[in-house]
Amino acid sequence: MDSTPGPDGAESGIIADVESALQVFDRYLSIVTASDRRRPGRLDRAGYILLSQLESTTLAISDLSEIMGLDVSTINRRTASLMADRVIERIPDPAGGMARHFRITSQGRRLLASEREANRLGLRQMLVGWRAQDLSELARLLGQLNHSIEASSGLQLRRADPPPDITTPLPG
Template sequence: MFEADGTQTEIEYELTLLSRYHALARQRGGQKLDRSAYLILARLELEPPMSLKELSEAFRLDISTINRQVGALERRGYVERLADPDGGAARKITPTRAGLDQLHEDRDLNRRGIGTVLDGWSDEDVVELRNVLARFNSDVERLEGRSWPRPFGEWRPNEN
């Protein structure tokens, strides 16, 4: 096990700054979705329709919190509730075309912002950053015992 407390402290600090900069980019960049809306829509884009209970479990949030967040998305026309296609009693949440369009617009703004930061980085450095972030997130998911869907497949070491 890695025992460099000073390095772990520095990593914690850098991750804190990363989350701060991501939030600031959302405020400056013209994104329309708040963090919870973005994450819910991104999850629903990759999975079949999900119930409030399934979303609650996926996000590890109280069902009342997810219900409130989904309700805000529903009022904006970004998600809709459907009858369970498998015949269950719980209604399923699915993104609307408007919700996916807004998610894609916000994602494009995020990508352009990332591109601005990475301008001038070597291709190797960009791939290394991607690999380290993917490994970190995959290890968090492994430790929590739940994975997060990825549109480009599961992360594997040394992928270019």
């Protein structure tokens, strides 16, 4: 089986396999996280990503729109909802500019930390039995995929902290 796309850009069998695996992965991830995120007091995926972007800095709505690749009206609705939940607040631009910025609140930090811990616990449960070197390889390949996506799309999510160490022994 050819491992590279042909000169006409046609997908190879390996690219088709990757697409299929990502489709199944996305579906399972949606199922697993959707049931958990329906519980009261939980963030949806967009809220989690938005709070993560505000974890280490303040950002204007236009910055959030650019980082997340969403239009300003969508970001405006999301931030309004998060402000109503008191997990972010609007503040003057720290640099003295005209645009207002958003900042995560202490309540937002607690919720984000709780969500992150729940996500990591879920990952640990799903990856029980994996060898440390396989987990490291998975993290490396996902990082490489993220960099490729960022390079081709022009988007780049801010990362507040380094990727979690999921190579520690897992229970079970």
